[in-house]
Amino acid sequence: WAGVPNYKDFIRAQDSEDIKVLGRGIVDLSELEWHARRTLCFTRCRRVTVDGPVLLGAAHWTAAFFGCEDVTVKNLVIFGYRENSDGIDLVNCTRAQVSRCYIRTGDDAVCIKAMEPPPAVGGRDILVEHCMVWNDKVRALGIAGESRGEIYNIIFRRCTVLHSLADWAAEVGALCVVLCDAGTVHDIVFEQIDVLDERANGINCMLFRDRWSTDTQAGHIRAICFRDISLPKNVSVRLWGYDAAHRVEDILLQNVHMEEAEAP
Secondary structure, three states, X not given: XXXXXXXXXXXXXXXXXXXXXXXXXXXXXXXXXOOOOOOEEEEOXXXXXXXXXXXEOOOOOOEEEEOOEEEEEEOOEEEOOOOOOOOEEEEOOEEEEEEOOEEEXXXXXXXXXXXXXXXXXXXXXXXXXXXEEEEOOOEEEEEEEOOOOEEEEEEEEOOEEEEEOOOOOOOOEEEEEEEOOOOEEEEEEEEEEEEOOEOOXXXXXXXXXXXXOOOOOOOEXXXXXXXXXXXEOOOEEEEEOOEOOEOEEEEEEEEEEEEOOOOO
């Protein structure tokens, strides 16, 4: 990739079942070249549990799940800093729970995507809760980017965004539903979330197309709820459709308030 040697992902499984990655050990990939390998990668697996390890210096996506079912990620600690060192990516996954994780990353921290087009399952029945996030370069929590299928029934709750520092593009922010492909995202809930430090968009629902787009059409965003959300003062709340046929609609902002908050 870009002239850099690529290696098999460090901990990986494909078309497998009943996988557990447990313990308090440290996996440190800091010495690898950028994009050399992903730290954890599971493809079309069922009943996957990741509990407890510390993952440092990812060269690429840190914990990636593609087309998986019944995923549990908890007590995971991630310290990443490079571009594309996404924290936890759930791509075309069904029935997943992410809880009690601490994530500092140089890209999306916890992200749901549907990169495979229909008839593949887009993404559904996913819960992210009790996580602490520090995002340096892109987004903290949400549905993001190159999503081509249907994503629904996703809940982010009782999380804290310590820092969300990116301000280089319109599609960044702390709590995001942003699509650059033709997917449909609906019935998403963000609730009981504190954003302590945000440099751009505290809330961002946006349809767009860019260099990452595969589809020729924009997507659809509807039925998104933001409830009991605390944001810093003077951040943006962005609701941005693409055109009359591709809209951001049916957005509920309930007890969303801005206040002076001193970031830790």
